[in-house]
Amino acid sequence: MIVIWLILILFVGGALAWASEALDSRLPRVTALIAMVFSLILVVMLCLDNSPDPLSPGGQWLILEKWSWIARFDIFMQVGVDGLSLLMLALTVFLGLIATGAAWHEITERPGFFYFNLLWTLAGVVGVFTALDLFLFFFFWEVMLIPMYLIIAIWGHENRAYAAMKFFIFTQVSGLILLVAILCLAYFHFVQFGRFSFDYFELQNVVLEGRFQMLVMLGFFIGFATKLPAFPLHSWLPDAHSQAPTAGSVLLAGVLLKTGAYGLIRFAVPLFPEAAADFAPVAMTIAVIGILYCAKLAFAQTDIKRLIAYTSVSHMGFVLLGVYAWNIYGLQGALMTMLAHGLTSSALFMLAGGLQHRFHTRDMGRMGGLWAKLPLMSAMALFFSIASLGMPGLGNFIGEFLSLLGAFQVNQVATIFAALGLIFASVYSLWVIQRVFHGPYHTPHGGSEPARDLQEPADLSRVELLCYGAMAIGLVWMGMYPQTFLAMAEPTMTFLLESFGEVLP
């Protein structure tokens, strides 16, 4: 029941936030905050009481529930939570809180509708991370997109219509391909077992002939890889990120990208183990190209949000690499990268948003030497950049190291090239620090001294400090004692590996 409650809180909270705007324009954010806090409490309760459901197959499920929904086509409301889902849920509600904090002062226009969209996106994400009926999964997959589209299109920056439309088309087309693949699978269940099914566990029994299995698998892969995003499908992301409001970027980078990776781990490989094994070298190649290519692109950007967006693509390459290595190191590495990247990229986007809020530009050439005036913000930027370039002791290192360690067991050449990404990561991360925070002080208001009528840019506010502090602690935790997270996901990962074979040759 707890999952349903979680989704309901977010749906209802969103509706209430919208309604409450009529009373007071500050009420929606409070409503949203309360809804987020309640969902956080629910997830923490789940984390604390993580005894597995004794009836679950494989024994790794903590919750497994099923209600009838559209009986004619054997579609069920089937939800399940295992360690993997739970970690993703924790990340979702945590970043949901952070996003609320990021929007706190920034969103003044139509706040009710904004928080409605924010919470509905989160509800969709929670649904995606818990649905075990593929139709329900697809339903939530769409639920999280449309509010996100609205967030970009309404509250975005100067080029928002273009970015929102691009985001929408990419996700919608890939979603369609995913839907076709799901329907194919359901149809083949009908052919082989005499009835439709969208049940995750039942669909695993469907036997597909080689070429066809590859095609359906590709349908899933494209659906998820667009979201991830993987190399040739990444081009929506820089636009969407650079135009979205800060809270939107936080959700996009921190949470929505992870649904792609989750889908790969949960569906794309286990449903089609043989095809996935055949496809693994291709996927790993894509991952490596993505890592290097987008790192290079990131370096060339002048728009700070675009730069961070490209680094996201680069880092998600490590996730793809880890997943298709399909051994315990790769999977756990992918998971840790997802969690850590969720925090670092969110924090970096918030910093970029904070800079834009203060200087009304995202062009790095127009600011510099901010350390002198904004020491706190600069220190935070330094911390998260360092985390993002994979400094040991912080979460991203664990993820990338394990991913590469896993990938090396399977594909040495790809791993060596992927490791070069570590060098590029240091190049672009430090370049940002240099251009924005080091060097002589200057701002877009001209000269080294701000004009008299402009007040000095303010350093971090208390809300911001709280957000960054929480994320920084999270990263140190992941870096110094990742066992907390690894242990939670361990049963799921070992089950997946045992059931669906290692890709290892």
Add this chain to the structure above:
Amino acid sequence: MPSIPYEHGLILAAILFVCGLIGVLTRRNIVFVLMSLEIMLNACGLAFVVGSARWGHADGQIMFLMILTLAAAEVAVGLGLIIQMYRRFHTVDISVLSEMKG
């Protein structure tokens, strides 16, 4: 009584239809377009009647009755629109009215 071969009836219907069509395509005055449409409808009606005579079945004649009522309704609405159009644009030339182009 030597019956007229049904082919003749059909040929006449076809000729009438084409006449009407040419009228629709070439006339610019909307009143004439409407009249040409009437001719086309009646050509269809004739074809139905011929068919009904050929097969000895009443369906065709029923269809013709339906076309008749349809044509009447169409003329009523069409003329109404033409009057509106004339009032608004002071013309009955349909080439002037091309606002629906993409």
Add this chain to the structure above:
Amino acid sequence: MLEWIGLLPAFPLAGFLALVLTRGSLPRRIAGLIGVGSIGLSFLLAALVSIEFLGSGLESHTQLLWTWMSVGTFTPGFSFYLDGLTVVMLLIISGVGFLIHLYSTGFMADDPGFARFFAYMNLFVASMLVLVLADNLVLLYLGWEGVGLCSYLLIGFWYDNPANGYAARKAFVVTRVGDTSMAIGLFLLFQQLGTLNIQEILTLAPQQWSEGQGMAVAAAALLLGGAVGKSAQLPLQTWLPDAMAGPTPISALIHAATMVTAGVYLIARTHILFELAPSVQLLVAFVGLATLLMAGFTALTQRDIKRILAYSTISQIGYMFLALGVGAWSAAIFHLMTHAFFKALLFLAAGTVILSLHHEHDIFRMGDMRRKLPVAFWSFVIGSAALTALPFTSGFYSKDEILLAALAHPQYGMLLWLGGVLGAFMTALYSFRLVFVVFFGRDNHQEHASHDAHHVPGAVHEETGIAMALPLLILGVLSLFGGLIHVPVDAVFAHAEAHEETHPSQLIHTVMILVPIFGVMISYLLYGSRPYEKAGQHLRTQILNSPLGRFLNRFWFSGWGMDALYNFVFVKPFLALAQFNRRDVIDQFYTALAELARISNRALVLTQTGYLRWYAISLVGGLVLVIGIGVWA
């Protein structure tokens, strides 16, 4: 006591946290006290631990703090390993580190970033201690990257000058190239041996690999990649001279005494792997030899006092690599220790000179400092003597050991030895050039200073306080007598070093003693002698003006053109590529797709004329077409 080694890096880490979280709001005295005190505590603890460990006769001690991560069979711990080698490193890091911290309280006294400086320094010491204490390669990698980070932060400490930022980034990125090679090495070791615990690797490797086998060679070569990056050896040495942009105590601590020797430590720590790969070990020797000669020649042409010392550091680490390459493990560690003493001393003394001359770095704008800065002068002389390996200084003993070991190399003994001796000659030449130009001769500072508006003419700061003098004194004593210390690493390398007592001829010994002295004399003739000043100057200009001399001077001054080469081969193409594809060709593909849709839309729009006639005709046309197809098909 031994179970407390977890506290060794914890003290500086706590100092770092305290300084960071208070964000510079502490008064300087307290910030300095935290900064220096935390290292002092570490040193005390290190000393106590060392005494107990060496007294106990244990071979090693392992302390597991917590399991870092446990994935499959990969279970590296936050786990510390103590043996003779670790003890040496611990004492060097915390001891020399403490002295340099103490010195910094004086050197940085007027800097606005005082607390930030000590925060970074403390973090550095903590990382360095983790590096040497780590019992597995992942934890070592944590320390390894941590010191790299601190090096970056401290080189770019004066961040408002973009040149410092450039130097800092260069240092980080170039060493990261090496680090990545090392990371791949770790993946390889784990894949092959199933563990990254150093001791387990050292036991498993000889069982699984025969000598010279491909995997062993690959693993050793990849680790070597990491080591040359960190230790600024060929071909990754270019970052160290630029790294001198940081405050001088940083150069002393990080870029002379401790961090740059991490590569030596790594190779010594995993020496069994290198013994399994003789080709790589030979490569180590030749890398060392080439580096020590290259850097020696370069040092001779530099004008910046810190760059001279930086090249000298590169050169001395070259000696350590040479020692590692010929299997003289303990000699390498011995030289590491003595080098830490005398190079820290030289840097700190140089710092005193620089500070007293308002951050003047050019040695030809100094001169005659002997009387104004007596402490710095004597420190410099002692340090240079040890660096030159004049008899009975600490450097003499360690370099002697290395050269003798090189001579004993079965194949290339003579070659390596001759190269080393030539290097020793160069060392003497450039280090006493420095001494003579800076401390003797005419005072060039005054005349130059009068040209510079921001200099108070002729103002030479007095040497400041006990905090800066005491470290010089202690390091001076250590540089002189440090050669008598016996590094307790015999047990670590016991099975590796064949102690055949070679008895080199008397001639060899004589040569090794005389060559540095000869170098000092030539240096004196060229730069220092009053009576022959004219002649020396004449000779110098003649050398510099000959075509060969001019070419070599420029070539060596630029560090053998390596920077220009890398710029040309790596940096420029990368920048060009980045600039060329700034707007992502993939995105262009999708834009083209969108454009295609728009064009076809326009084409279809053309059919929508708005004329009824047109629609009717297309209707009829379509009908005829369909019927036609129906009839004839």
